[in-house]
Amino acid sequence: MFKKILIANRGEIACRVIRTAKKMGIATVAVYSDADANALHVSMADEAVHIGAAPSAQSYLVIERIIDAIRQTGADAVHPGYGFLSENAAFAAALAKEGVAFIGPPVGAIEAMGDKITSKKIAADAGVSTVPGHMGVIEDAEEAVRIAASIGYPVMIKASAGGGGKGMRIAWNEAEAREGFQSSKNEAKNAFGDDRIFIEKFVTQPRHIEIQVLGDQHGTTLYLGERECSIQRRNQKVIEEAPSPFLDAATRKAMGEQAVALAKAVGYHSAGTVEFIVDGARKFYFLEMNTRLQVEHPVTELVTGIDLVEQMIRIAAGERLSFGQADVKLDGWAIESRLYAEDPYRNFLPSIGRLTRYRPPVEGEQPDGTLLRNDTGVFEGGEISMFYDPMIAKLCTWTPGEGDGARIAAIDAMAQALDRFELEGIGHNLPFLSAVMGQERFRSGKLTTAYIAEEFPDGFDGVTPDDPLSRTLAAIAAFVHRTVRARATDISGTLPHRHPVVGPDWVVALPQTEIALSIQGEEVVFGDGSALTVSSSWKPGQTLADFAVGDAVLRIKVNLVGSAIRLRCRGVDLVARVRSPHIATLARLMPIKQPPDTSKLLLCPMPGVVTSIAVQAGDVVEAGQPLAAVEAMKMENVLKAERGGVIKHVAADLGQSLAADDLILEFE
Incomplete structure (x- = not known):
């Protein structure tokens, strides 16, 4: 078994890996950027190494700096977490060259599944059901428009090396296909250093259901049930659960067996996830395979009792799986809510700042038999940075039993846990999560990936009490x-009988x-x-x-x-x-103060960096025309004109860092 593991990541997943490593008696090494010098994962690890400036492209994504940290500390294995270098074949190869174990799949599997174009071809050859689309690399926006038209709208524009909702756009017409291609290309280049784009048919009314697979280096590959991940916003999962309220036993078995077939086709070992979209008739189609630990892995751990991080470590060390497919049982129901530093009252735009109060509910078994788990990488007084994902915590509940009764109990437990979660100092989505828990459509399990757009078409304004x-x-x-x-009225030292009524x-x-x-x-x-x-x-x-x-x-x-x-x-x-x-x-007679008129101003909707300015003073613009783009927390946000007008003055510069409500430009 390994003696020392370096975690090539940050935030809650770094803390999560450290906890299991400590449980196994393995020493840990954290790496950190300038922005993370005081982060929780740094204090939790046995050692910590500084690896560069705050931008991930200058720290967490620099392979040479991770290798240098390994040499400094003598780590004999690396866990990549998720995001950053977790699905980077060059990183896994560099570790192998260094003689250090990669706690993940083999390089060939990362390469094959990390390229979404190649992965779909392999999936089809392995007998896995796939979505119609154009699997070749698309060179420019005009070609994207032609391909989209041939497939038929709506289409999904996706980064070949994408993940986590980055580099993805749905296009319903030619204009959206042209714009979405360029935005996806930009996001993919910034997030993954790979701007290749492909297009596939977007299945309407889809559910996003994924299968957890686990394989050792001795030929055993298993599936550990499914996760329902249909509650998404901007292609980013928000609420997940296991099992799915939609699947029956036959569909679960068929999806699991296809996921295992795909894993075996690429010689996969370690933990991995095969993602499917499932339509209303329970027909399922392969989306992609994530060759890493998923953000939402805790719900699988809660219903199976299997520590996936521990299994990844043991598999990387050459151990055989100690259980077979028949031993995998789904017990109870688990729900995960992702707490993001995103303000739901401002269209879920990123929020940064200091956590002036951070008091999660107490973890562990509750008096009613419910289990409560909170995976986090923050602490009270800590800072949410603009440089990384807006994840604050993953709050999970588990209840025993099966069927609708167990699911409703898990939802009720989540609603209560969210009420007990104190979070102040930044905008966050906790009230939105609470609102979803109370919605009849969610409670009845009638989910699709369009759930949020359909239930909150005008955004989130809070819950109006009945x-x-x-x-x-x-x-x-x-x-x-x-x-x-x-x-x-009861202040000591006052004269008697002087208390106001x-x-x-x-x-x-x-x-x-x-x-x-x-x-x-x-x-x-x-x-x-x-x-x-x-x-x-x-x-x-x-x-x-x-x-x-x-x-x-x-x-x-x-x-x-x-x-x-x-x-x-x-x-x-x-x-x-x-x-x-x-x-x-x-x-009732007091006048109501009117807000200032900002109709002629384009204000920055969130803290971020100006990545493009598409207009200049004197330009005539039409409604819907892009004006500027701001990047925050690895997402590019295009700001468009709400109506036609003439640009009077451009106040922001390209590359400038802006706070929320800073002036970008002014109209005549």
Whole structure:
């Protein structure tokens, strides 16, 4: 067995590998860039080596610097994690030349499956069902348009060396094919150093379901069930689960056997994933094979009880798998929610900054038998950088049982866990994840890869509480307000009988309504005569507390913002103002402050680097015309004109780093 493993990665996956290596008694080495000098994976490892500047092209993607770190530390094996060099055949070959084990598949398998054009040909030869498309390299946008038209819209434009949603675009017409080709090419070059593009038919109403495979170096290859990964945004997975609520046993077996056949066709060993799209009739088509550990591997570990990282290490060390296909059983249901530093209220644009509060729920077995797991690479006070993926954490829940009952229990456990997750300082998608957990369509398992676009066509504006929840939150706001007022009237050292009265009658102003109520003891009585009991141990200063309201118990995030009370739970995020009836009457007369007019300005929607400026002062532009592009967290975002106009002034420069809302250009 290896004595020392270097992890050629960062963030949560580096921390994940370190945990298993420590469990196995293996020493670990972290590598880090300038931006990651204080990162969690650096402090967790036994040793750490600096490998360069913040941009990944100057650090994590530089093979020579990883090799140098190996030489400095004497590591005898390297785990690549995912992303960066994990599917780079040249890196695996360089390690072999150095006499260092690569904890991953053989070079030939990486080369064959890493090129999506070649992989589809091999898959077809191995008897794996594939999607119609053009497998040759496409030279320019005009050729892309011709090919797309011959295949028939819609089409998927994909980077041959792509992964993680990078270098992918769906085109529904000629204009989108032309623009998507260039954007995909740019993203692919920046992310992978390989700008080759191919095009295939986009299957409508598809599910994204993938099979986990595991093979040793002695000819044994197994499949470990499937993962449902259909909840995606911009081709990036957001919520995953195992097993899939859609597959039956026969389809699962057929997909697993085809995945194994493909792995054997390329002499694969280690952990790998074969991705399929599945239509409504359970017909499945090969998409690609990822020759690495997947981001969403924890849900497979939870339902199989198999530590995939440990198996990868043992396989790389030459050990045989200690179990066979008949030993692989799917037990329970697991859900994974990816917490991203992306602001759902700003169309999921990347957010950077410092985590002023990071308090995940407690991991491990819960009183109800649920398991909670949180894979992360951040800590409270740490910084989310613009240079890397926006991943903050992967929150997972597991419940025993099978079928719909187990799945709903896992979803409910996830909803509760998200309510207990405190995350402040940056924009993040936690309220969006909470909203999805409460949607009937998700809970019923009616999923496609277009789920988010269909359910949130106008973006995410938060969850609007229904009437019962509004009344519940109004009651909680009144309880909190009374507690704050009571504390303020009971200050030591004051003269007796000088305490202001805490009145029982209030009007709670919520964003959409006002609710009149009175509160006496634990009872809140509403204007219509109905009542709720409210009790809690909440004290001023607590940011998270349980409130028993009627027969329900809600975990609520509470923040006092001046005289207002911010309440958050289940995707709802609102500010309540509790006023006396007289003050409430006067408040209705206050004018509403209007936001400034920015209709003539193009503002940077997120922190990033300007990668292109397509116009100059005096240009006449039409609606939909590209104006500029900004890159952040490895994604290129094209900014387009919302309507026709004339450019008055261009304020930003090519290559300039901008903060959110910085001026890019101004219209006449």
